[in-house]
Amino acid sequence: MPQDHLRAAGTTDRPIDSGVRIGHVHLKVADLDRALAFYCGVLGFELRQTFGRRAAFISAGGYHHHIGLNTWESLGGSPPPRGSTGLYHTAILYPTRGALADALRRLMAAGIPLDGASDHGVSQALYLRDPDENGVELYWDRPQAEWPRQANGELAMVTERLDLADLLAEEPL
Numbered sequence: 001m002p003q004d005h006l007r008a009a010g011t012t013d014r015p016i017d018s019g020v021r022i023g024h025v026h027l028k029v030a031d032l033d034r035a036l037a038f039y040c041g042v043l044g045f046e047l048r049q050t051f052g053r054r055a056a057f058i059s060a061g062g063y064h065h066h067i068g069l070n071t072w073e074s075l076g077g078s079p080p081p082r083g084s085t086g087l088y089h090t091a092i093l094y095p096t097r098g099a100l101a102d103a104l105r106r107l108m109a110a111g112i113p114l115d116g117a118s119d120h121g122v123s124q125a126l127y128l129r130d131p132d133e134n135g136v137e138l139y140w141d142r143p144q145a146e147w148p149r150q151a152n153g154e155l156a157m158v159t160e161r162l163d164l165a166d167l168l169a170e171e172p173l
Helices: 032-042 097-109 164-168
Strands: 025-028 046-051 055-059 067-070 090-094 116-119 123-129 135-141
Touching: 032 046, 032 055, 032 067, 090 097, 097 123, 097 135, 097 164
Parallel strands: 025 067, 090 135
Antiparallel strands: 046 055, 055 067, 116 123, 123 135
16 A cells, blocks of 8 residues: 555654554543543453552553542533544454453343444444443454455455354453
8 A cells, every 4th residue: 555645744654563552541530430440440451550549540450540430521521523533443362262252241141232243254343432421342362363354465354243142152351
């Protein structure tokens, strides 16, 4: 795919280091306790640290933080209006399909509705909203060897309906 139009003045032709990862996301929330009830209570993240009653850092597996939550500029605030710019969603990668099935069971037990559920060929994903109306994607990546490809080797991602009953039949963790 030609990317000449993406190059800014002074940029290089070298791609970014392949080891670069998105380290964490930091969300502005209206109510810290409500956000913690969702991210820790429903999804199961662990509270790592708080800064008074205005910020918290949560993670999976003992990492310092995958998600920061704060009310510094948003205490009591409302979600951004539709049609405005900003974060589309935060994507949380689950290590196995069974772990994604566990996430779906947690959402169902908490009565949290899905906005959608898709099979993208490369991944399977659940889409929902957190209590502040931030988009959240919970997903599992298929092994790269199973990713659909075109004849020329390029990815052939799709958006098809994810069979939730089949996902729920997945063995628990």
